[in-house]
Amino acid sequence: MPISVKVDSPGVTYEEEAVHSKYTYDASTVVKDADGRITVKPYRVDMEVTTRTHVPKVGLMMVGLGGNNATTLAGIILANKYGFTWHTKTGIQKADFLGSISQIGTFPVGQDEEGKEIFVPIRNMIPLMDPLDLEFDGWDISHLNLADAMSRAGVFEWELQEQLRPLMEPIKPRPAAFFQEFVAANQAERADNLLTGSRSQLVQQLRSDIRDFKAKKNLNKVIVLWVGNTECYVDIIPGLNDSWGNLNEALVANAPEISPSTLYALAAIQENCAYINGSPQNTLVPGLVELAANHRVPVCGDDLKTGQTKLKSMLVEYLVGAGLRPESIVSYNHLGNNDGKNLSAPHTFRSKEITKRGVADDMIGMNPELFPPGAQGPDHLIVIKYVPYVGDSKRAMDEYISSIAMGGKNTLVIHNTCEDSLLAAPIMLDLVIFLELFQRMSFKVKGQEVELDMGRILGYWLKAPITSLTNSLFRQRCCVENLIRAALSLPPSSHLYLDVKPTPIDHLGDGVGVKGSFDQVAVNEYKSYGRMNGDVTSNGNCGKGNIGNM
Numbered sequence: 058m059p060i061s062v063k064v065d066s067p068g069v070t071y072e073e074e075a076v077h078s079k080y081t082y083d084a085s086t087v088v089k090d091a092d093g094r095i096t097v098k099p100y101r102v103d104m105e106v107t108t109r110t111h112v113p114k115v116g117l118m119m120v121g122l123g124g125n126n127a128t129t130l131a132g133i134i135l136a137n138k139y140g141f142t143w144h145t146k147t148g149i150q151k152a153d154f155l156g157s158i159s160q161i162g163t164f165p166v167g168q169d170e171e172g173k174e175i176f177v178p179i180r181n182m183i184p185l186m187d188p189l190d191l192e193f194d195g196w197d198i199s200h201l202n203l204a205d206a207m208s209r210a211g212v213f214e215w216e217l218q219e220q221l222r223p224l225m226e227p228i229k230p231r232p233a234a235f236f237q238e239f240v241a242a243n244q245a246e247r248a249d250n251l252l253t254g255s256r257s258q259l260v261q262q263l264r265s266d267i268r269d270f271k272a273k274k275n276l277n278k279v280i281v282l283w284v285g286n287t288e289c290y291v292d293i294i295p296g297l298n299d300s301w302g303n304l305n306e307a308l309v310a311n312a313p314e315i316s317p318s319t320l321y322a323l324a325a326i327q328e329n330c331a332y333i334n335g336s337p338q339n340t341l342v343p344g345l346v347e348l349a350a351n352h353r354v355p356v357c358g359d360d361l362k363t364g365q366t367k368l369k370s371m372l373v374e375y376l377v378g379a380g381l382r383p384e385s386i387v388s389y390n391h392l393g394n395n396d397g398k399n400l401s402a403p404h405t406f407r408s409k410e411i412t413k414r415g416v417a418d419d420m421i422g423m424n425p426e427l428f429p430p431g432a433q434g435p436d437h438l439i440v441i442k443y444v445p446y447v448g449d450s451k452r453a454m455d456e457y458i459s460s461i462a463m464g465g466k467n468t469l470v471i472h473n474t475c476e477d478s479l480l481a482a483p484i485m486l487d488l489v490i491f492l493e494l495f496q497r498m499s500f501k502v503k504g505q506e507v508e509l510d511m512g513r514i515l516g517y518w519l520k521a522p523i524t525s526l527t528n529s530l531f532r533q534r535c536c537v538e539n540l541i542r543a544a545l546s547l548p549p550s551s552h553l554y555l556d557v558k559p560t561p562i563d564h565l566g567d568g569v570g571v572k573g574s575f576d577q578v579a580v581n582e583y584k585s586y587g588r589m590n591g592d593v594t595s596n597g598n599c600g601k602g603n604i605g606n607m
Contacts, residue, residue, distance in 0.1 A: 061181040062166065068546030076183070078106040078546040102502055108544045109497040110184045113277030115191055116270055117489055118330075120321050121285030122195030122230040123206035125394050125449055126335070126361075130482040131193055131203055132213055135224050138189045143216040150214075156483030158517075159185055159490040164538050165550065183541055184497075186490050194270045196263075196321075197230035197285075200250040204228075210394070212449050212478045231266050234259045234317045239288040239338075241399045255311045256320060263324035278496075280489050281325035281332045284361075284481075287396070288316050288338035289404040290411060301351065304344030319345065326354045331496065331511070333488050334358025335481075337408040341512075341523050355492060355511035360520035363480040364473060365390060365453040366416050370530040372469070373417045376459050381467060382427045383435040385458040386417065391442040392451035392477060400441050415521050416528045451477045484518045491515060491537065498544060514540060 063071060068079040085099045119127040135141075136152035143150055154160035163176040179185070201209065204226035207218060232252045237245055252262055271279050291298070297314055298304045307315060308323070318340040325332040326349050334340045337360040349356045362370070365388055376383050391397070400406050421427075421434045428434060457469040492511060500507040516522035517533035527533065539549040 060184060062177045064545045064547060066546050073110070075110055076108045076544060078108075078544050080104045080106050080543045080546055082543075104507070104543070105501045106544050106546075107499045107501075108183060108494075112184055112186050112493075112497075114275065115186055115489070115493055116274055116276040116279045117191055117193045117195075118267060118270060118279055118281045119193065119195035120233070120281070120283040120318070121197055122193075122228075123197035123199045123201050123203065124284060124286075125210040125212060125396070125478040126284040126481045126485065127195065127197075128203055128207040128210050128225070129212050129478040130485050131225060131228070132207055132217070132221050133482050133486075134188055134191060134193075135221055136217060139220075139224070141217060141220045143214055143220065145214060154188070154483060154486070156480060157188075157486050158534075158537075159487050160188065160483075164541065166547070179541065183494070183544060186493050188486055188490065191489070192270075192274045192276060194228075194274075195230055196233040196266070198233045198235045198244070198248040198250055199230070202226050202229045206230075210449065210478065212476065233285075234263065234320050236313075236317055238313075239316050240286045241405055243398055244286060244395075247395075256315050257308050257311065260308065260320050260324050260327070263321060264328050267324060267328045267330060278493065279325075279328070279330045280492060281321060281330050282335055282485060282489065283318055283321060283333065283340065283358075284335045284485065285318070286399045287336045287405045287408050288318055288340075290339055290408045291316055291342065293342055298342040298344045301344045301347040304342070304348070316340065322356065323348070326352055326356070329354055331355045331492055332357075333492065335361045335485065335488075337411065337520070339408070339411075346523070353508075355496065355509075356523075357488075357492070357512040357515050358519060358521070358523055361481050361484050362416075362518055362520045363477065363484060364451065364475045365455065366520050367530060368471070368473065369455070370416050370420070370528050372455075372457060372471075373420045374529050374531065376457065377420050377424050377427060380424075380427070381459040381461055383417075383421065383457060383459050384466075385436045385456070387436075387438045387440075387456045389440045389442075389454045390451060391444040391447065392449070393443065393445040393447040394449045394451075394477060396477070397441065397443040397451075398445075400443070406441060411521070419527050420529060449477050449479075451475055488515060488518050495540070498540070500543075 070077040080103075082102045082104055083099065084102075085097050088096045088098065090096070119130075121127055133152070133154070137154060141152050159179060162179050164179055164182065165174050165176050166182075168174050197206075199206065202225070204218075204222040207213065207221065207225055213221070230250060232250050235248055235251050237248070252259055254262065267279055267281070270276070291314065293299055294314065296303050297307050297312060298319075304315075316338065318334065318336070318338060319342070322332045322334070322340055322345050326345070329352060331354060332349070334356075335358070339359060341356055341358055346356065369386070369388065373383060373386070417437065418434070451474070453473040453475070455469075455471045455473075459467045461467045492515060495509050495511065495514065498509070500509065510524055512523040514536055516528070517530065517537055522528075535550060542549060
């Protein structure tokens, strides 16, 4: 996609092959003394950020290609590619990408001359993959072609399905690796498209499938995304999956504890393909993460963050940030798609329960005034029921009870009806697009490359990021925004909203003034130290004192 927003700064250089940026990263470390006193030590690191502008030809292989989420994503891409429209009860509907930050989202870039904050589409700031160029393929335990699978899912209106059918009918999923014991027994009726062989043989077949797809479509890059059934939660077992060496030995021995999702992740990593775990199970065991690190292949997960959990991550942050103490969080769901059917089994539901409950933990812990160390957090209950009639239209009901001032109670009750796959598919697209972008970016300090932790920086779209510092939705989105700002030599969004304007001395913002302009000495001091010592008077002169909030 072409860039239509450019930064006019000596810190950024636009070349045909890359965008080069000089960026200063400001952060701080904390030292806590035995008596409880805290010392905060700011530090500054100069970085060089390079973003390659050439977007490779990318293919997406989805595990669960015939499921609701995958067929919905395929249908959305094709409907947009061919400009489909269809009739609804309220009029003509056009294909769109609503719910996708990469396609619809905007970032603030500054203020215009009238002081109005300007927001621009992300896709206009930095080269992103065009979703219409994305090739897709994948595996499924069901043999149905994508048109019949789309009809089974019942997500799209009938008229749109009829337009999509000629495009999706030729696409058939590849046979899948499958072990019944890892999912609900009720999935056996769909399992008619299976690979056979030992676990190590299955990995080799999956690797062959990836190479075949890459060659047939002439791809530069393949990303593997698991959107198949939720598997049961697996234990981290010393000697089995706690290291790559042990996991490899267990693979050769055909250890029954190794799940199908582990096999897909192994195949992807060994083919140098990024792997995204879009379901709740803990596929990314230590042995897999070690292998990925050895190959320098990004892996991320777990579980797409679509509706109820995304709302929870905002509400809990609001409550704790407002100084209210959450005492009880009860989340109830019922849905009728195959995901709900599979989650009706206790051992698969446990995986979902873990990712849904964990989203609140770090935000509860960020205010020790409300929850001192060792104190019990709020009661937190998750319920999911399978109700076939509602299909993909999931119902989510939440109750949040919090303690407020002087013994009072505050109760929030929320009812959310959402079409599950229509929320999930744009998130899947964003994960692929931003992962591909961040693979083209490099951050260097004194010539040494800094590894980007995809499991952390893509946390905005995932319920349980595997290496996350936070589940705060606001901070996770700021992370994505500020990485892109760093690539353009723009400072992170500060949200200070100070009445500080550029001066005529330096239109690039090295000198600042309030209702006037600083003199050249002050500007030079600001350039040298990154701050100013002195009060700002109404005529722009600098006196003695401190500008405490600059």
